[in-house]
Amino acid sequence: MITAAVPERENYLNNAYGIKSWLLTRDHKRIGLLYLFTVTLFFFLGGAFATMIRIELLTPQGNFVSSETYNKLFTMHGVAMIFFFLIPAIPATLGNFFLPMMIGARDLAFPRINLLSWYLLVIGGLFSLFAMLAGGVDTGWTFYTPYSTTYSNSWVIATALGIFISGFSSILTGLNFIVTVHRMRAPGMTWMRMPLFVWSHYATALIQVLGTPVVAVTIILLFCERVFHIGIFDPTLGGDPVLFQHMFWFYSHPAVYIMILPAMGIVSELVSVFSRKPVFGYQFVAYASMAIAVLGFLVWGHHLFVSTQSVYAALVFSFLSYFVAIPSAIKVFNWTATLYKGSISFATPMLYAFGFIGLFTIGGLTGLFVAALGFDVHVTDTYFVVAHFHYIMVGGTIMAYLGGLHYWWPKITGRMYPEGWAKLSALIIFLGFNLTFFPQFILGYLGMPRRYHVYPDEFQVLHVLSTAGASVLAVGYLMPMIYFIWSLRYGKVASANPWGATGLEWQTPSPPPVHNFDVTPIVTHDAYDYSTVIGQEVEVG
Template sequence: MNAVETERREHYLNVNYGLKSWLLTTDHKRIAWLYLVSVTFFFFIGGLFATLIRLELLTPQGDLVQAETYNKFFTMHGVTMIFFFLIPSIPAVLGNFLIPMMIGARDLAFPRLNLASWYIYILGGLFTLTAAAAGGVDTGWTFYTPYSSIYSNTNVALTVIGIFITGFSSILTGLNFVVTIHKMRAPGMTWFRLPLFVWSHYATSIIFVLGTPVLAISLALVAIERLFDLGIFDPTRGGDPLLFQHLFWFYSHPAVYIMILPGMGVISELIPCFSRKRVFGYEFVAFSSLAIAVLGFLVWGHHMFVSGQSVYAGMVFSLLSFLVAIPSAIKVFNWTATLYKGSISYDAPMLYALGFIGLFTIGGLTGLFVATLGVNIHVHDTYFVIAHFHYIMVGSAVMAYMGGIHFWWPKMTGRMYPEGWARLAALIIFIGFNLTFFPQFVLGYLGMPRRYHVYPPEFQVLNVMSSAGASILAVGYVLPLVYMIWSLRYGAVAGKNPWRARGLEWETLSPPPTDNFEVTPLVTAEAYAYDVAEPEALYSGRPAHV
């Protein structure tokens, strides 16, 4: 198929035009774009706050902004990055776009609910942005009581209501994915032929559905205590401030897995494709996602090791936290083994994937440090913890997101991104990230507590290193924004399968027609049949493997 034909053919992007056709669409692919634009917006808002944080920490005196302003910066950074970027990023953009195509369906099970969930997300976002514009909030993204419910005089209620609303968007998306994966698989798409991306989203969806309501309840209770003066967490009126931490982390620890599991799904697609090999130990990778989702619900107490909870509770939560490390280790070993005797190319998505393995390994292993009770009592609430979770949430989750966006960009747009620039950006992000966050491990063990506006001068050298790294990282994130937009118009026409990848999404055209497939595919092989010669059918518009 030549370029002219691609341009003229009707597909989901040119089937109709105008703002209304986008804002009222029920096409999962267009909704994915709505999310892509919104999460990108929130990513750069959160990034702006990160930049301000790093600028402030260049000097120990706290001379750039007032303490109260600094506290609002790190709160807004956490709130926007976690609730409005990381949690929706891969599921709502790539999951939305790909899950129906990967299982051979025309759309998600509830297309209107899918659109509604985007509107709910935007509504929640508007509440939170309004809170920011009206003076901000200074509690930290964790909203610990009784500070958040009694003592803070910033816009706590408005912010938590925003997050409360956005939570429903996650619940609906999760529900939609679960039903879709159960009921709408094409003939022959058995559970064990599902791409691992779908498995990881299935596990994520379970957390969405079971965990998010608990977050909603705990934040609602904070709002109720603030607005109606009821004693829930306030100890002077018989409340229990620790109750909030239990409720909050019951969701917010699994939320870490909401952020990383979809990324693991992306990596499980990228590595086989760019190694031209079936993923090693498919079943182990698939079930480790479910194990993480289940065990993830049982480890919330490791955020409370120094809270004064009973010594035995600490031990149980420590033990369970070590157990949840095992499925993550299984994945890393299996991805590495997939490379063995493969045919490895260094396209940009693969660079992101290899970078992910390295950074996730560091993030995961330092997780063992904080799970170890005897070490936790020292590093808890220090920059060690900051560094650890940024290796997971940025070093891993964002790397996977970037890799995934590059990988499926030709499918989403019909255009290739500029490969040279993309490799350069991947390299800059990897270097910038390590420069930013590795010094923070040292800083944390030295004892620098998190959320410090002013800090002792002996910590300055490492903070300057970190800020310098952050400026490199920022370049790495702005570059793709520029060249991806450029490629929408000037990128080379992609063709249906530029990577010669397997998986149903590559068997339809790029960009796909509104109904995804011209004929409902009949699946006879798994998504990683890289040993089979590419069938002619792949290029004829008819489904492969028939």
């Protein structure tokens, strides 16, 4: 039992001080925090670009910035958010911090490679940042050829190089996770006792390891094409621009699951802890993660329905796309069923989990819309698609990320966040999000194409609504930023297990000691067996 009177025991934060102790650390917890710092930076950078986009779209005439600048804004928004925020956000921060702890390991299997991964992300980020500062890039985050290789006059190479390098960060993180899960589990931690957070990170890591190399080679070819004009994707030299799209989406569609699977893992934890019940259908939820990872590799062609891909290929990809829907549906139903006869707490992380389930449901169902061929022909490359993937990535991933951050904040820092403010911000984010992105579904069905700087007058009302929502959303995102920092000094001191959770990460002090556990834990129960925690003693603050 820790009380404020006792001098702080040694933990991973106070065992060493100074810049070097951070920049050369091999502790997965400190590396997780380095990532947290980095991705937060890119989140606010991407957010700044989004703000400018939304301001521009207040009026149809495009009179805030030039077309050139606008194109750079949405490109850099996409690049910063996808490659430097969403992909590393959950796995590299919370995953890095908690995956080893949850399986009772002292660290990841390869701590030095883990640190290298962070440096690769930073170096990749610096390349892309340089490109942004030097003049920006205007190809869209998808880099479609031949525009990106022959026609664009912007900093394509530096940006692509940044993404290439950060890709290796993602590969190495995935590799580290897979080996850790296979070889580092504590005695008694069988596969079917692993928390679902670990399962979903395992599935994510498979995608990172199998998918990312393909985008790496695609970027190399893009690079060669732009520099040497060798004709790989250049139609005037016999190349095929659509081949680039196939290769790009072979990674970038599974990358969507890199972003959403870890979020699902967090939500499984939250729903269980704050219902004080095991996740309903634990095995189905675990296998659903694996199914999503595998099926995710078979559906990339649904981004190419109008790209001159053959009609029969389109039919097959549409058909397979619906298979991914089933494991996602299974998860949503199981989470909801977990609430039945539970003991449900309305702590902030649970509010985020509710928000996630609701928004992911809408995002997932609209995914069924765009997988229907006849419907997709009309809405692809419109705001409908923009709204759909923001519901998944912002409504889904970021909601879960924030939920996880609140949930584990006491473990990471040893301090509680202010509950009232946190609840308020969760509400603001939920409302702001819907106001921002719901109108975009209507805009898209009306025919508003994405990436339009100037647009017809009749779309203005919906754009104004969307911008209004975005400003609410921005306030919602700034609030946690402020009170999290505030809590570092003024927050209540957290106990080892303030939520009454079962995960091994809660069986060690907050903040954890350098090697996580003073004694290697021996696991004798299934994950989420609350009889082991409740009824004995619930430590409170």
